[in-house]
Amino acid sequence: MGSRFFKNYAGYKITYPFGKREILGQTEHHTGVDLVAVAENGGALSDWVCAFDAGEVIEAGFNSRSGYYCKIKHDETLSTLYCHFKKDTLKVKKGDRVERGDVLGFMGSTGRSTGAHLHLGISLFGEWVDPEKYFDKDLSEVNKLTLTHERRVLRRGAVGDEVRLLQTLLAFHGAEISTDSSFGPATEKALVTFQKSREIEADGIAGPATWQELMKITKRS
Numbered sequence: 001m002g003s004r005f006f007k008n009y010a011g012y013k014i015t016y017p018f019g020k021r022e023i024l025g026q027t028e029h030h031t032g033v034d035l036v037a038v039a040e041n042g043g044a045l046s047d048w049v050c051a052f053d054a055g056e057v058i059e060a061g062f063n064s065r066s067g068y069y070c071k072i073k074h075d076e077t078l079s080t081l082y083c084h085f086k087k088d089t090l091k092v093k094k095g096d097r098v099e100r101g102d103v104l105g106f107m108g109s110t111g112r113s114t115g116a117h118l119h120l121g122i123s124l125f126g127e128w129v130d131p132e133k134y135f136d137k138d139l140s141e142v143n144k145l146t147l148t149h150e151r152r153v154l155r156r157g158a159v160g161d162e163v164r165l166l167q168t169l170l171a172f173h174g175a176e177i178s179t180d181s182s183f184g185p186a187t188e189k190a191l192v193t194f195q196k197s198r199e200i201e202a203d204g205i206a207g208p209a210t211w212q213e214l215m216k217i218t219k220r221s
């Protein structure tokens with residue numbers, strides 16, 4: 001009996017959390033969590049890695065950073081990323097349909113890695129979020145959590161991940177803008193267009209009412 005992520009071992013341990021970290025004097029944003037499976041005696045172990053939830057494999061292969069990896073799209077808003085599989089153990093390919101708990105590959109240390117672990121990333125609306133908050137959640141719950149998540153008021157001049165989320169959502173609703181994380185004239189214009197289409201005050205500022213409308217995403221069933 002395994003855990004949400006591992007086939008055989010019920011325990012797991014986070015060896016590196018989500019968020020900013022210092023590496024050789026440089027600040028880096030860790031976009032997921034690093035995990036190992038844990039045996040009953042507390043020892044760290046490798047194990048077969050399982051799919052977070054049902055979905056479609058949209059990427060599977062190798063690159064120098066992620067090693068052997070795969071990415072699963074669960075619905076229009078949510079996808080998960082699994083990195084550093086052991087060579088020749090990747091069990092899925094692009095286009096495959098997987099169910100929750102299906103085996104994806106064996107934990108390894110390929111790519112930019114110093115020891116066997118699973119790098120797990122969860123992306124919501126194109127934004128990396130802290131996977132730990134979603135470990136025990138089902139897809140429907142994840143979406144509910146996202147919708148109730150409070151967002152900052154954003155206006156022209158703002159930069160950062162939340163601006164990228166805003167741009168991603170505007171694009172999702174049909175705007176042709178780039179997701180460059182910088183709230184400039186193009187983003188403002190797209191936002192005004194969106195606000196007009198939803199009959200909310202067209203002030204070009206992303207406040208609570210605007211976020212609420214932006215988050216109304218039609219889920220693929």
Ligand SMILES: [Zn+2]
Nearest residue numbers: 032033034119
């Ligand atoms: Zn990692």
